[in-house]
Amino acid sequence: MLSVVQRVKSARVEVDGQITGQIEHGLLALVCAEQGDREAEADKLLAKLLKLRIFQDEAGKMNRSLQDVGGGLLVVSQFTLAADTKGGNRPSFTGAAAPAEGQRLYDYFVAQARACHPVVQTGIFAADMQVHLVNDGPVTIPVRIAPQA
Structure with missing residues (x-):
């Protein structure tokens, strides 16, 4: 699984003008499931x-x-993190998990997060989201957990 994590002073996600998730000080995690990912990668x-x-x-x-x-x-789902830009100027997203599997792993990740952390908010999987944030630092870090063979 892939994530880009941003340390934020505040962040919120809107869908159709409605706030679906909002935090103050903390982390905004853009999350993407890749082909071959399982619950073990989400847990890690x-x-x-x-x-x-x-x-x-x-x-x-x-x-x-x-x-x-x-x-x-x-936590915001973002399949575009799996973009492959090696060939040409149009990214390929074939490395991302299929939509149904991506949603299943995203939902699992969110459920696990809510089970072990007191403040977890989300966007809406596959929605057209507007993400607003005040990056603190700025601190932005990519994190990748590769599937185990």
Whole structure:
């Protein structure tokens, strides 16, 4: 699974002018399931995001995790993270999981996140979403969990 994680002061997702998810201080996680991904990859990605030490400690060092600071987690599905741009100028998305499997893994990821973190908000899978954020830092980090053979 792929994710691009942004440390934010605030973030929200809107669909058709309605807010579907909103957090204050925390992480915006754009998430994409790839072909071959299973629940194991979703679990590893979630564990990584919750423990990723990218929040400042008292000395100003990135040494604290989302769990340490009690921040919110806004999870947004984004199949375009699987874009292959090697050939030509039009990206290919064949590496992304099929829509039904992508949604199943996204829903699983969100359910697991809600089971172990107090503040989890989301967008809507496959919707035309507008994502608003105030990036803190800015800190933006790609995370990839490859399927195990």
